[in-house]
Structures are given as structure tokens and as C-alpha cells.
Amino acid sequence: MTRTYLVTGSASGIGAATADLLAAQGHRVIGVDMHDADIVADLTTHEGRAALVEHARDLSGGTIDAVIANAGLATESTATVAVNYFGALATLDCLRPLLAGSSAPRAVATASMASLFPVDDELVDACLAHDEPAALHRAKELLDEGAGGLIYSSTKRALVRWIRRSAATDEWAGSGIPLNGVAPGIIRTPMTATYTATEESRKAVLDMVPMPLNGIAEAETVAHLIAYLTSVENTHLCGQVVFIDGGSDVVIRGESTW
Template sequence: MAGRTHLVTGSASGIGRATRELLESRGDRVIGVDVHDADLVRDLSDPEHRAGLRADVAALAPDGLDAVHAVAGVNLPGPLTARVNYFGAVATLRELRPLLAKSPAPAAVAVASFATLMPPDEPLLAALRAEDEPGAVAAAEALADRGQGVLVYPTSKRALAEWVRERSVTPEWAGAGIPLNAVAPGVIRTPMTAELLATPESRDALFQQVPAPLNGAAEPAAVAGLLAWLTSAENRHVTGQVIFSDSGAEATLRGPHIFG
């Protein structure tokens, strides 16, 4: 099915940009959302910007959407990470779900992370699960004040992955024929990882934490290809999955015995 209309958040850089470029190269239309250089310049850390997202997108796509890609994310040791990675992604999926209703083959996907497997901060995770944004901000600020802000990123991605799995099989998603999945990238070559990949020593240290036995670090386009398939007309039955596009990191660290 050609000529699908996608919305991609975080479309100005990294995986979001690679996804936009791939979809457009296939002849699809992409509405990009980002804090700069996008069709809709919006800050998903801002509740007011989130609240107006559906109307903004509907004005650009009066016939609705075929797919939603919640890609935008940040990795900073503080509340902004929780606001964008969890509340921004969830708002994107929730607010834009009604615009998928007219599509004969709707789909949605979020970008989580290999970091979903890392130990979370329990108070922050509880606030995210409860969708308590003030509480989550306070918990993230407390982590930053204690010098533990690094925990905000994996905790936000864990909560997002859980949200996708829980909602995917509800009447609003599966019952409406909308596959909802998440992708969990490992080490991706982006400006954020450039310094970590710059020397053999730093690469070795990184791959000790996030192994990459299959071809090492990936380019953003590798994840974009998976996002494109999950939101394609061909995918009518894969839903509720957190798919690790991580060069083998998850299988290396967790091993085969996870099906108990």
C-alpha cells in the first residue's frame, strides 16, 4: 500500500530523521515533529504543546494518519528526560490514536531502549506508572540532586515499554485493529554516542555494558527500517512487543532461559 501518511516525532535528528528519510524515499508522506527544523515545531516536554498536538496534526492531515512513530527522546540527568521520554511519547500515542481511525491499516510504534533492562529507580517508576507528572519531576530532581540522574533515562524507557505492552491489547488499540509496539535500540551511532565510540578503550568499555556481537554499533537507519516495517500495512498481527534492535546485547546478557 503506497502513499501512507506517517507522523514522526524527533524527526530532525538521529533515528527520527533516518525514519523520515526512509519513509519519504519510499513515497510516503511524513509529518515531522521536533523542537526545530520540523513541519510542527513543538516541545513535547511542555504539557501545553502536547495538549494541542491532535489539532495541530489534524490541520495538516485532515484525512487522518496511517502511522504514528513516537521517536523523540533525550538522555539528560534530570526531569526533562522523564517529561520527553515518557510523558511526551505517551501523549503522542494517546492524542493521535483517533487520527488513525480512517486508515485501512493503522499502526503505531515507540522507541524505548536497551536500557529498559537496567535497574530503574523505583520512586520514579511508580510516579511514571501512575502518570503523575509532578511526582515524576520531583523524583527525577531528587535523583539529580543525589548525583544519580543517570537513572532517569532507563527508568523513563522502562515505563514507556510497560505502557506500550499494557495498552497494546486494549479495545482502544488491538480492538481497533491498531498494532502498537516498541523498539529497543542498543548502541547507535549518533552525536550522543560519538565520544564513547571515539577510541578503542572507550568502545571496549561501552560494549562491556551493552554488547554488540552482531556487527557492532548500528546506524540510525537500521532502527528506521524496523520502525518502517512495524508501521507498514504488512504488519497486522505483531503487537505488544518490545523488539530489541541491539546487535545481540539483550540475548548476550540475559541468555536463553527467559521463558519461565
């Protein structure tokens, strides 16, 4: 059965691998990115998010079978907050009405194992309060304080908490939409190129993100997981954040599941 998928961040990395895999399976894929995509949109802005919804409605004919909110940044910047949390939520929430026409609607967001790292609670709380001005302001304060390294992990922590809060609600599970997330470890993509280019850099990043099972992964590995989570076969996974990280979650958290 041919399905229609929308994938943000489709021009490179996990998004490109997912779009390619789904297309190879015979599905229709609507790619969204800042360039080289069916929909060119800047998810850091309200205008870009509105354009995404408008063009998605037009290109899909009003029905999408699965939304994959994959676009993200890993820079120490306010833009990382705007894309990773508020852009992801806008993608999922604003496109949810287009899932209503599908017989098997699905939704997935790309988080990160970095959600296990230290975070800034004030930034996480501002995100979860859906207060974008406050979140951007706090991110700017962190940058001024030399603590910009907390921004990425904070956005991903907020995102996984939103998934857990939202998945079992009437809007998602009650409407027959499995909402889940994936939490990759170090994946060989343009975003991580500086960490994976040399043996020395790979050793350094794996000291921080231990991946005892097969080490650094290819983007296609995550794409296959996303493809399952958004497939017709996935009928009961609800609010799960699946760590596809070569074991870093296990090393860091041990036997704890929380």
C-alpha cells in the first residue's frame, strides 16, 4: 500500500536516508528543508512553519499518512531552540489535522541520546510551557554565560518529555495516531562530521557517548527504525522514545529505565 509521508530535514543525514528508504519502498515522500526539498521552509520562524503547513496541505491533497519531525540543529545558538523544539512541535501539531484522513496515521520525532545529558531546567521548562520568547531569551543567557553546550540537550530533553506527555492524549492516541520518538547516538551525518572525521575525534566522541554495540552508526540504521514506527504494522507503540544508540543509554543509565 502506497502511503504519503512528510519528512522534515530531508536534504541530508537521517532525514535524507529516511526519505530515500521510504521512496524505495514505493511510498510518496514530501521532503521539507531549507534547500533541495519539495517544501523549502525555515522552521526557526513562524512564517516558515506556516508555509510548511500550507504547502503540505496543497502537495498532499489534504491527507498525510505519516509525519516525521526530523529537522534539527546541534549548534550553540538560539536557532537550535527554535528548530529542535518549537519547529518540531509546529510540524507535529499543525500537521495533525492532515493525518485525520489516513486509515493508519503515524507520527515520529527525532530526539537524541543527548536528552540524557545535563540540561538547563529553566530552558526545558520554558519549552514545555510553550513560551518561545522565554526559551529563546534563556538560550541567549546561556550563550552569554558560556553555557551554550546545554542548549542542544535541553531542547531534546524537552522534546522527549513532550512526547511522553502528549502521546496518550485524545489528540494523539485517542485519535488513533501512534506518536513516538527515536533517540539516536552518534550517527555519521554532516551534522557530526567534525566528530567522526579522524580516529582521534571518533575516540573522543565515543568516550563521551559510549556505543559498545558496533560503534558509530550510519543514518540508514535510524531510517529503518523510523520506517517501522510510521508503518501500518506499528499499531501499539505509544509515547516510546526508542534509543538507537549502540548501547550508550544502557551504559549511562544502567538497569534503570527512567
